[in-house]
Amino acid sequence: MSASTDPIEPPRLGEPYLLTPGPLTTSYAVKQAMLRDWGSWDDDFRGMTRDIRSRLLALLGEGAEDFDCVPMQGSGSFAVEAMLGSFIPRDGKALVLANGAYGQRSAQTLTYLDRDHVVLDKGDYLPPRGDEVAQILADDPAITHVVAIHCETSSGILNPIAEISKAVYAAGRKLLIDSMSAFGAIDLQPSDIRYEAMVSSANKCIEGVPGFGFVITRTSEIEAAKGNCHSLSLDIHAQWANMEKTGQWRFTPPTHAVASFLEALKAHEAEGGVAGRGARYARNRDVLVAGMRELGFETLLASRWLSPIIVTFFCPADENFVFSRFYELMKAKGFIIYPGKLTAVDSFRIGCIGQMDEHVMRRVVTASKETLAEMGVVSAAPPAAALEERAKLAA
Ligand SMILES: *Cc1c(COP(=O)(O)O)cnc(C)c1O
Numbered sequence: 001m002s003a004s005t006d007p008i009e010p011p012r013l014g015e016p017y018l019l020t021p022g023p024l025t026t027s028y029a030v031k032q033a034m035l036r037d038w039g040s041w042d043d044d045f046r047g048m049t050r051d052i053r054s055r056l057l058a059l060l061g062e063g064a065e066d067f068d069c070v071p072m073q074g075s076g077s078f079a080v081e082a083m084l085g086s087f088i089p090r091d092g093k094a095l096v097l098a099n100g101a102y103g104q105r106s107a108q109t110l111t112y113l114d115r116d117h118v119v120l121d122k123g124d125y126l127p128p129r130g131d132e133v134a135q136i137l138a139d140d141p142a143i144t145h146v147v148a149i150h151c152e153t154s155s156g157i158l159n160p161i162a163e164i165s166k167a168v169y170a171a172g173r174k175l176l177i178d179s180m181s182a183f184g185a186i187d188l189q190p191s192d193i194r195y196e197a198m199v200s201s202a203n204k205c206i207e208g209v210p211g212f213g214f215v216i217t218r219t220s221e222i223e224a225a226k227g228n229c230h231s232l233s234l235d236i237h238a239q240w241a242n243m244e245k246t247g248q249w250r251f252t253p254p255t256h257a258v259a260s261f262l263e264a265l266k267a268h269e270a271e272g273g274v275a276g277r278g279a280r281y282a283r284n285r286d287v288l289v290a291g292m293r294e295l296g297f298e299t300l301l302a303s304r305w306l307s308p309i310i311v312t313f314f315c316p317a318d319e320n321f322v323f324s325r326f327y328e329l330m331k332a333k334g335f336i337i338y339p340g341k342l343t344a345v346d347s348f349r350i351g352c353i354g355q356m357d358e359h360v361m362r363r364v365v366t367a368s369k370e371t372l373a374e375m376g377v378v379s380a381a382p383p384a385a386a387l388e389e390r391a392k393l394a395a
Pocket of ligand 1: 021022075076077078080102149151152153178179180181201
């Protein structure tokens with residue numbers, strides 16, 4: 001497909017590339033779609049809302065006919081809160097599978113919502129495995145729902161969601177997925193992986209601008225969710241019922257973000273859908289990781305756990321390496337990178353998503369090499385403690 005092999009247009013207006021997991025670098029067409037105003041009640045805007053809902057559903061693939069899509073104003077966390085509050089009944093109990101900041105945030109959300117829950121906390125980056133989930137569910141029959149993070153963006157680990165789903169449904173429970181940073185680039189076909197609902201947002205792998213998220217859920221779950229939600233504005237059932245009836249969002253929609261998201265969805269389709277988008281990101285990751293390893297950097301994760309979304313690298317042990325300086329020098333070369341989020345060792349992250357291809361990733365590696373030289377860093381090798389930490393993952 002020509003769209004995926006054409007070099008990607010560099011950002012205009014002299015903007016740096018955002019090597020971050022959203023907001024990310026968007027195309028000019030996406031930005032341009034925001035250069036007009038829309039009436040939220042107008043037929044044209046209602047048509048756009050209908051269009052994005054059906055296009056998002058189509059990305060599910062086989063099994064999509066049992067699902068519906070409900071957009072929700074706010075950042076991704078608002079949509080996560082909407083999903084948890086709407087689908088976990090007040091007398092339900094959740095098991096949260098946490099291995100990073102976003103799993104912790106789901107658990108914290110449940111505390112705010114006053115929903116009973118337990119957390120399987122795997123630390124910074126170890127994957128929750130199917131057999132562990134099965135054991136916890138067997139030991140605690142009160143658990144009704146399991147909450148899993150698809151790609152835990154804080155380390156970049158791609159969690160084994162198929163294995164988790166099998167364990168959940170073998171025990172007769174329900175799975176809710178935070179696929180924020182994975183949906184649109186990594187398959188989540190209901191005929192392969194069973195779940196009740198998943199959530200993502202406009203400014204991740206579909207490459208739109210921030211402003212709203214969306215919950216994709218079995219229609220039967222939405223109907224059953226009536227009256228569950230603790231919140232007026234985050235009530236998925238109410239938002240869905242209103243959209244079905246009037247075609248409108250209940251409260252002011254982010255009209256410009258919606259219009260540009262439709263543009264982003266068309267580009268996603270032209271690139272070959274989930275497979276095409278996922279292939280470009282995987283190539284971005286492969287080029288980035290190979291190049292950085294050649295410079296002496298080490299990834300936190302072994303290759304089998306690396307997602308095509310974002311990669312965590314250990315900071316070099318060399319005393320001349322100071323992350324804030326590395327950041328500024330990379331920015332001066334046109335690349336905004338991302339600080340690490342690990343508790344035990346120093347790290348930084350480089351995102352593979354957004355309007356970037358392997359040519360850009362090669363330039364990121366070159367910029368890193370030049371920056372190390374400017375800083376007088378002789379070796380990019382991490383401290384021994386980091387490698388010991390990583391060895392736990394292999395054990
Ligand atoms: C981005 C992200 C979120 C939502 O974060 P917001 O800052 O609220 O948009 C939630 N979960 C994961 C895994 C994410 O990557």
